[in-house]
Amino acid sequence: MKNEHLSQSTIFPLGQKAEQYFVGDAYxxxxxTDPTPLNxxxxxxxxxxxxxxxxxxxxxGQVLLVTGGEGWYQEEGKSARPLKTGDVVNIPxxxxxxHGATRDSWFVHLALTPGQTDxxxxxxxxxxxxL
Amino acid sequence: MKNEHLSQSTIFPLGQKAEQYFVGDAYxxxxxTDPTPLNxxxxxxxxxxxxxxxxxxxxxGQVLLVTGGEGWYQEEGKSARPLKTGDVVNIPxxxxxxHGATRDSWFVHLALTPGQTDxxxxxxxxxxxxL
Numbered sequence: 127m128k129n130e131h132l133s134q135s136t137i138f139p140l141g142q143k144a145e146q147y148f149v150g151d152a153y154x155x156x157x158x159t160d161p162t163p164l165n166x167x168x169x170x171x172x173x174x175x176x177x178x179x180x181x182x183x184x185x186x187g188q189v190l191l192v193t194g195g196e197g198w199y200q201e202e203g204k205s206a207r208p209l210k211t212g213d214v215v216n217i218p219x220x221x222x223x224x225h226g227a228t229r230d231s232w233f234v235h236l237a238l239t240p241g242q243t244d245x246x247x248x249x250x251x252x253x254x255x256x257l
Numbered sequence: 258m259k260n261e262h263l264s265q266s267t268i269f270p271l272g273q274k275a276e277q278y279f280v281g282d283a284y285x286x287x288x289x290t291d292p293t294p295l296n297x298x299x300x301x302x303x304x305x306x307x308x309x310x311x312x313x314x315x316x317x318g319q320v321l322l323v324t325g326g327e328g329w330y331q332e333e334g335k336s337a338r339p340l341k342t343g344d345v346v347n348i349p350x351x352x353x354x355x356h357g358a359t360r361d362s363w364f365v366h367l368a369l370t371p372g373q374t375d376x377x378x379x380x381x382x383x384x385x386x387x388l
Contacts, residue, residue, distance in 0.1 A: 137268075137324050138343050160347050163318030163371050165296040187294030191367075193268050193324070212269050216291050236322075240294050 127175045129195040132232035136194040138170035147245045149254075150177030152226070157236070166240040173197065173233040178226020180248045183219075186241025190215040190225065197233035198257060199225045206257050209233070224249045228257075258306045260326040263363035267325040269301035278376045280385075281308030283357070288367070297371040304328065304364040309357020311379045314350075317372025321346040321356065328364035329388060330356045337388050340364070355380045359388075 134140055141155025151174035158168035166189075173195075181202070190199070192213040199215050200206035202222040209215070209225070217223060219241075226249070227233035265271055272286025282305035289299035297320075304326075312333070321330070323344040330346050331337035333353040340346070340356070348354060350372075357380070358364035 138322075157322065157345055158320060158347075160320075163297075163315075163347075163350065164320055164369060165371075166294075168322070184294075189289060189291075189295055191269075191288065191299070214288055216289075216294075219294065238295060240296075 128231035130232065132172065132194045132234050133174070135170060135172040136234050138193075138236075140172055141170065144171075147180045147182070148177060149180070149248050150174055150226075152177045152179065166238045169237045169239070171235055171237055173227035175227050175231055176229050176254075178249050178254065179224050181222055181224050181246040183222050183244050183246070184217060184239060184241060185219060185244070187219040188217040188240075189238040190217065191236040191238070193234045193236060195233035196228045196231035197226055197235070198228060199223065209235075222246065259362035261363065263303065263325045263365050264305070266301060266303040267365050269324075269367075271303055272301065275302075278311045278313065279308060280311070280379050281305055281357075283308045283310065297369045300368045300370070302366055302368055304358035306358050306362055307360050307385075308364075309380050309385060310355050312353055312355050312377040314353050314375050314377070315348060315370060315372060316350060316375065318350040319348040319371075320369040321348065322367040322369070324365045324367060326364035327359045327362035328357055328366070329359060330354065340366075353377065
């Protein structure tokens with residue numbers, strides 16, 4: 127597996143295993159939740175190889191800052207976009223999508239989420255294994 | 258010097274040398290400037306050992322996410338706070354302060370700045386060398 131050093135995350139703490147809304151092993155540590163001066167909370171999300179979140183959408187959008195490893199971002203009806211360290215994704219409001227690790231690499235991103243999230247169905251193995 | 262690998266920054270690009278408002282060699286790369294969904298721009302700032310910004314304040318505050326190396330954050334009239342990888346600083350609005358590298362280490366942080374910045378005088382060598 128690639129980027130094994132990310133199994134303890136990178137830069138920010140690994141945090142707790144995310145039990146809901148993920149397939150595979152993923153971990154979440156909130157790093158910023160103060161009410162000011164930002165309009166957003168910031169979480170550090172670490173995905174083991176093959177792990178991904180369920181399809182979901184954000185009522186006010188979301189920004190991802192990729193801090194390590196290799197992963198995917200896919201909007202419904204579009205090709206999956208490969209992600210690597212240093213990539214930035216601006217996810218529009220109310221667009222159904224998912225993100226996660228590639229099959230053979232750990233993956234870490236900061237998620238800046240200014241509003242609520244609506245969770246949907248898992249990304250099936252069929253869909254994921256096509257990538 | 259410690260953390261020489263950060264001389265090409267880490268994760269995000271090094272960007273351009275910051276000519277104004279810094280003592281020593283510092284580099285800035287904006288990584289997020291879209292108008293939505295965040296109320297903030299995000300810049301990646303890399304400081305060579307001994308480099309620091311001038312005293313300044315932010316009209317809406319600022320959040321720092323430290324991604325590498327060792328540095329300082331100091332508010333006027335207070336002791337300097339040492340910063341290391343993974344630290345988060347919530348800088349209140351209109352508080353005079355500066356940040357930068359230690360004398361012997363490179364230092365990198367993301368700066369999330371939702372409003373304007375008011376720049377003031379340099380941090381003198383006398384002040385800096387007391388740390």
